[in-house]
Amino acid sequence: MQDSLYVALSSQIALERRLNTIADNVANAGTVGFRATQIKFEDVLTGSGANETAFVSTGGTFLSQAKGAFRATENPFDLAVRGDAWFALATPAGQVMTRDGRFSMLQTGQIVSVEGYPVLDAAGTPLQLDPASGAPVVSADGFIRQNGQQVGAFGLFSFDPGENFTRYGNSGVIANGTQQPVVDRADTGVLQGYVEDSNVNPVMEMTRLIMVQRAFESAGSAIKQTEQTFSDAVKTLGSR
Numbered sequence: 001m002q003d004s005l006y007v008a009l010s011s012q013i014a015l016e017r018r019l020n021t022i023a024d025n026v027a028n029a030g031t032v033g034f035r036a037t038q039i040k041f042e043d044v045l046t047g048s049g050a051n052e053t054a055f056v057s058t059g060g061t062f063l064s065q066a067k068g069a070f071r072a073t074e075n076p077f078d079l080a081v082r083g084d085a086w087f088a089l090a091t092p093a094g095q096v097m098t099r100d101g102r103f104s105m106l107q108t109g110q111i112v113s114v115e116g117y118p119v120l121d122a123a124g125t126p127l128q129l130d131p132a133s134g135a136p137v138v139s140a141d142g143f144i145r146q147n148g149q150q151v152g153a154f155g156l157f158s159f160d161p162g163e164n165f166t167r168y169g170n171s172g173v174i175a176n177g178t179q180q181p182v183v184d185r186a187d188t189g190v191l192q193g194y195v196e197d198s199n200v201n202p203v204m205e206m207t208r209l210i211m212v213q214r215a216f217e218s219a220g221s222a223i224k225q226t227e228q229t230f231s232d233a234v235k236t237l238g239s240r
Contacts, residue, residue: 080195094175095174
């Protein structure tokens, strides 16, 4: 009897975490470069044979690999990543990976993110341009030219956020492990004058929200029924 109560409670804990994930995704449906968080759960078995009971694990989060839609901005400092790669930023938390390519150039010539963090090249060095040479021209392979001269290149990195990753800022992910520079790959590059919108599908997330709410209510009803059965059993045994 108690096992059924614990199973229902573990289900509610998992559903609450799923609910928080959905809420975060919906809140960032309009965040440039945002990758939706997905979560997977596994059964945790206890006992054996006829006494075997399956509980729901707390779950592990991972990033959706779906690409967001490209949106034209005509801003020469806006870049969208084409393919499976990430920009790198230097932040107080260390190197952060992002798909948000809304950059700008400071008066010093340094290229920074929308939050003011330096953008890195493939060697992990902050990008520095000539502020007197105007807006750069960025080719599909990420190389930067000013006045027809190559002056640098945006770093693109292959990166696996892994399970239970840590977000940073609007759409960044703290880089744990090794990030490999992406070079000489025809399927990977950048588009100047574009940004990548969030890959969150609001309609799908709202559908999931309704399903989670119904499942949570169902688990709550199971808990109440189990508690009532347990209470009735105690009363029956206590009256003897």
